Amino acid sequence: MWLAELRLRDFRNYATLDVALGDGVTLIEGPNAQGKSNLLESVYTVALGRSPRVNADAEVVRFGQDRAYVRAAVRGARPQLLEIAIDRASGEKRMRVNGVAVQRGQLLGRLAVVLAGPADDEVIRGAPASRRRVLDAALSQVSPSYYFTLTRYLRVVRQRNHLLRRAAPGPALAPWDDQLVELGAALVERRRRFVEALARPARERHARISGGDEVMDVAYLCSAGEGGEREAIGRALAARRAEELRRGASLVGPHRDDLRLSVNGADLRAFGSRGQQHTAALSLRLAEAELLREELGEWPVLLLDDVMADLDPSRQALLLREIAGPQVLLTHTGRPAGSARMRVLSIRAGALLEDLGARP
């Protein structure tokens, strides 16, 4: 699938933008702070029903305005029109598909996207939550039932934590324990399969971009330990009941799991060089795109923000070869080697250079 038309109204530094896009690679070019990343953010927001930056939904409204609006015309097997409007004061979001109001769960997967960029530093180096978000965002786009299970699971955890903080007795906790095990096991099982499938393409991509001898690996780390999901979570819950009551929080389940990323056997988080971390993050995202394609039967849209910046010219050229296939929106402050035949959008202060009456 690909994004054919994008319309922005009062989104970040864009007052109005209407742009038609092609299904290949588009270079979004411009100096710092012109709105290149904001453009990619808008695509992500209309596709997933929220900004990729956590808790930033109301921030996307242009300074001094009340409401941001994004509209995306999607082409591919299922052409459709997606819209999102975000109100600054209330933080309220309204989403529509082909003009019909929908909930977030009904929006996901209609315009599948994979975003790679500076925020992936967090994925590599940050807390486990940012790595879980990679899995949850990908799987939610692949399967509505994953998203619904996740929503229910997180609600169960909140309900259960509330009881734990009040030192509730076993019978009161039991209905929530049961659901935590049931829903949690379904999530872990689905994530495990996804990560297993992710490992091979990630390793291959990483080897190609790094030009040889680095072996990247991705593994799922389950807080409940190994074994059948339901049994493992059930056992861990029983074993850690006292600790959970003392700390007033649910300590077992997919909301405590993690992803281990390593190169040549060493954990990237602790031992990776800057360049290794960068290449690994990129490989992970490209592998994710490949997996989404397998699951959805269509390429997702690749949003590559600033990924060229840290690569030397030869790695830049290798990367451009890696991204043949899907529609790609690629931001860069200039024109990287090998970009001669790309469609170029020049962005200046929240507007297209061509709309400003200038020639790029």
Next chain:
Amino acid sequence: MPVMFSYAPPLARLIEELSKLPSVGPKTAQRLAFHMLSMSSADAEALAAAILEAKSRIRNCSVCGNITETDPCRICTSAERDRSVVCVVENARDVAAMERTREFTGLYHVLQGAISPLDGIGPDDLRIAELLRRVAAGDVREVIVATNPRVEGEATALYLSKVLKPLGVRVTRIAHGLPVGGDLEYADEVTLARALEGRREL
């Protein structure tokens, strides 16, 4: 600073009362209030009288908890209904939804909510003791738990099965052909009827 505009007190009070209603925000409350002002006196009196009459004549059935004009309610006293099956629902609207399917001929038990720690609602805040008493009294052979498919409804169902089982009664849960996260109230009749057919042991 602009001078704060305020409505004449009687109108302001009407707006305030209306905005206490569920899903009525301040803007809607204003619109409704102005609409009411434009109504004929007869219509306005009819509306006020309807509210007061419903309030004074409708109460909860002392057996099942459903809303009723007579106590016990018409369902609880009907000779036509199968007294060996009780369908447990969260609220009176769910009874109405179930009745519209015309598939269910047993009795009801309205819990008046679902377990939700975050809202401060535990088992003791629901009409569970009343249910246990009804079941212990004898006639009931099966309890069908038709609480909502949300996690709160599910927790309530799991809790009920634990406290009902020891009484030797069969406990089933309606199948979730229902939209996930949805309310019984909104499920269409066909789905509900099918859900009733495909119920599973709890």
